[in-house]
Amino acid sequence: MSSANGQGEGARGVPPEQLALIRESVREAKGPRAKPRTWRGAALAKERPVARVLVDKGVLHLDRYFDYAVPEELDADAQPGVRVRVRFGAGRHRVREGRREGGGLIDGFLVERLAESDYSGPLAALAQVVSPEPVLSEELLGLARAVADRYAGSLADVLQLAVPPRNARAESQESPAPLPVPQTPDVGSWGRYGRGDAFVRSLAAGGTPRAVWNALPGPEWADELARAVGATLASGRGALVVVPDGRAAHRVDAALTSLLGEGRHAVLTAEAGPEKRYRQWLAVRRGSVRAVVGTRAAMFAPVRDLGLVAIWDDGDDSHSELHAPQPHAREVLLLRAAHDKCAFLLGSWSCTVEAAQLVESGWAAPLVADREQVRATAPLVRTVSDGDLARDEAARAARLPTLAWQVVREGLRHGPVLVQVPRRGYVPRMACVRCRAPARCRHCAGPLEGQDGGVLRCGWCGRGEEAWHCPECGGFRLRAQVVGARRTAEELGRAFPAVPVRTSGREQVLDTVPGAPALVVSTPGAEPVAEGGYAAALLLDGWAMLGRPDLRAGEDALRRWIGAASLVRAQGDGGKVAVVAEPTLRPVQALVRWDPVGHAVRELGERAELGFPPVSRMAAVSGTPEALAGFLSAVELPGDAEVLGPVPLPVAEAGRPRRTGAPPVGERWERALIRVPPGSGAPLAAALKAAQAARMAQGGSEVVRVRIDPPDIG
Known part of the structure; x- marks a missing residue:
């Protein structure tokens, strides 16, 4: 990356290659250039008087480094990695008698110190070293650059995500001394998976295994993650775990504390508040703590001697950053695994197409249990047609099919029952009336949408479709699929008047519920954990999730269903799940067989044929x-x-x-x-x-x- 002068001038409108030739000609004409020694009469640093700075502008045409002079009084603190303030105001100042005027102060990071600059004009000086704490390491800078390049974004924007805002009080506190390397934990429930014990032993021996882990249903996943972290720490290396939300972070936090004790890991979540979170982040950067668990911002945590990066439930929307350049935590951790040559673990109850691609390419190995183990831990899943409503008047008002009503009634005799209801706001899509296969464009396989006047048009390429027919069954009639979510809590309360009803969703998300009989109505992703597991679960309005006009509709529906069903007791303990959806659909059949990996592999094959991501x-x-x-x-x-x-x-x-x-x-x-x-x-x-x-x-x-x-x- 070419540098420019400290005020953003000198390169406007000139291509970088031409500008480099001009500068080279100027250097040859002038001969060796003397190092800057003064600025406005003030002495400059005697050694390496030039600071290369990344200014915090976040715009692409200024995505490069700028050179500044280092005053002598800032020499000791102006070290690579520190936060600085510089005068910057592109295009609005002039050079007068070797001095720059105008421009406001802006934050930045000092990237390196140089003996001289390749800019031929006078340099502005650093205005301030905000703090002598070096927060930007060479490794973090390299990762941020790789992320910016992958997502067509600016380095400054990525560093805003990677380095938390400064908190002076937290910075002034000393971090605790690092604890000794812990003993290698036993493999625990990793023995349930075919290669699970070998994976943990490889981590403990300093190896770098890469695996896609299809976790068995139940709460053991947090302890299994903790044991993988403990094995990595026992090898003298660091570990990083990224989870989708604070509730998952608390569960891994509790598992790590139980396994390793206090003080060996940091928790990086927004719930901690700015001061505590920055104090924890500094402890990681200073090397006091070698393990981190956190939400998506933790994907950039500066863990020293990184030996393992792990992500749980990579299909969750929360892993996708909302701010520019909007990186996904899974992709950032893949970059870290490649750059740091460390182990990689992607775990979930379900399986995304991206995870299946990692296994198919040979980059990662599968960590799965055999079918007997799956059947022993998963609940019994039954499919329910929404056409046969229960005869009970209250159940009919709640639009409960007969089998669903029976599953709920039986489950309430033994414990709480989870009812999953899709969120509102799903967009309708077109499907075949006869077989309900999604209607897709013949040109690009995008979703067909109904327009005014009955005209069909592709939602991707915009081409019209006048003679559609279903490639699955040959039908010619279309329908708009079911959308939205019904307000079921009140109706369920009337259907089961003697049972308490709790809700968990956008307004209030419950973490846990007691093991006593109750109806727990939740939106996907907000399901609380029940003590002892749910006796049963009812997954309502399957068409609402399967009918989304999105490439991932089937994958997301299966992931959300399995996420809820994994909280239900095992089949041997009486756990049952009823899903209200068309039984013949692939995601529904994958749920019944509890085969998310097979579903993802088939989806990957179809996307490869059609040129869909992640193949393209x-x-x-x-x-x-x-x-x-x-x-x-x-x-x-x-x-x-x-x-x-x-x-x-x-x-x-x-x-x-x-x-x-x-x-x-x-x-x-x-x-x-x-x-x-x-x-x-x-x-x-x-x-x-x-x-x-x-x-x-x-x-x-x-x-x-x-x-x-x-x-x-x-």
């Missing part, structure tokens, strides 16, 4: 029609790139919930999808980043949003 790489570009058209005409895409669309995006209405990255309220935006085959992901990201940077440098005022690996391409 994809980017979404959105903006006003004019801005998007200008961007697409300017970007130099790889030769094997395919542009789908653009298509109109729904107009956001004031006062209604909006998705992250949605268009501004009332504006008409369009979106184009760009996909490339394997091996072209990096050139695609580089091309999009270069086009966005050029557009910003030229003063483009209209917003164009670029997202690599969009989670929702439906």
Whole structure:
């Protein structure tokens, strides 16, 4: 990366290659340049008087380092990795008598100290060293650069995610001395998996195994993660575990404390508050603590001598960062495993297509239990058709089919019963009336949507479809699938008047519930853990989740169903699950067989045939029609790139919930999808980043949003 002067001048409108030639010519003409010795009459540092700084601007056309002079009084504190403040204001100042004027103070990180700068003009000086604490290591800087390149983002934006805000009081406190290396824990319940004990022993011996772990249902997953961490610590290395939410972090925290004792790990979650979280982060950076468990921001935790990175439930939406450049925790940990040459563990009750791809490619090995072990720990799953309503009047009001009503009534005799209800807001999609197979575009296999006047149009490439027929059964009639979620708590309360009803969802998420009989109504992902496990579970409105116009609809539905069913007692203990959905659908059958890995493998095969992610790489570009058209005409895409669309995006209405990255309220935006085959992901990201940077440098005022690996391409 080429550097520029400390005020952002000197490179405007000049291509980097030409600018380098000009600077080289100037150097040859002037001969060896003397080191800067003074600035505004003040003495500069005698050794390495130039500081290379990354300014915290976060815009792509300024995604490079800038050189500043180091005053003598800041020499001792101005070391690589510290936070600094510099004067910066591109294009608004002049050089007068060797002095720079104008520009405001801005935060930044000192990346390195140099003997001289490759900029020929006078340098502005560092204004302030905010703190002598070095918070940006060379390893963290390299990781942040790799993430920025992968997601077509700026280094400054990634470092905002990676380095927490400073807290002076936490920084002034000394971190505790590191504890001795612990003893190697026994493998515990890892013995239930075919290669589980070998995986843990390899970690303890200093090995770097890579595995995709399909965890058995039940609460043991947290203890199993803790034992993998303990084995890594016993080898003298560090470990990092990323989980989707605070509740999961607390469970792993409790398991680690029980196994290893206090003081051997740090918990990095937003719930801790800024001071405590920064104090824990500093303990990790200083080497006082060698193990970390936390939510997605912990993916950048500066663990020393990293020996293991692990992620739990990688399909959860919470692992996808909301702020630019919106990296996914799984992909960041994969980068860390490759760069640090450490072990990798991806665990979940279910299995994502990305996890299946890691195994199929040979990069990771499967960690699975045999079928007998699965049958011994999983509950009995029954499918229920929503057409046969129970005869009981209250049950009919709650729209409970006969079998579902019987499962709930029987379960309440032995303990709590979990009722999972999809969230509101699912978007309808079109499907075959006869077999309910999703209607897809013949050109790009995107979802077909019903438009005004009965016209079908692809939601990806925008092409119309006038003669659709179902490739599965040959049918010609379409229907809009069931959407939304019913307010079931009140109806269930009337159906079972003597039973308490608890709810867990957006307004209030319960962590645990007692083991006494009760109805627990929850949205997906908010299910509390019941003491002793649930006696039964009822999964309502399966069509609401399966009917989403998204590539991951089936995968997500299965993941959410298995996540709820894993909280139910084993079949041998009377645990039963009833799912209200079409029994012949692949995700429903995978739940009945408790075979999420097989479902993911089949999904991966179909996506490979159709060119879908993760087999291909994809980017979404959105903006006003004019801005998007200008961007697409300017970007130099790889030769094997395919542009789908653009298509109109729904107009956001004031006062209604909006998705992250949605268009501004009332504006008409369009979106184009760009996909490339394997091996072209990096050139695609580089091309999009270069086009966005050029557009910003030229003063483009209209917003164009670029997202690599969009989670929702439906």
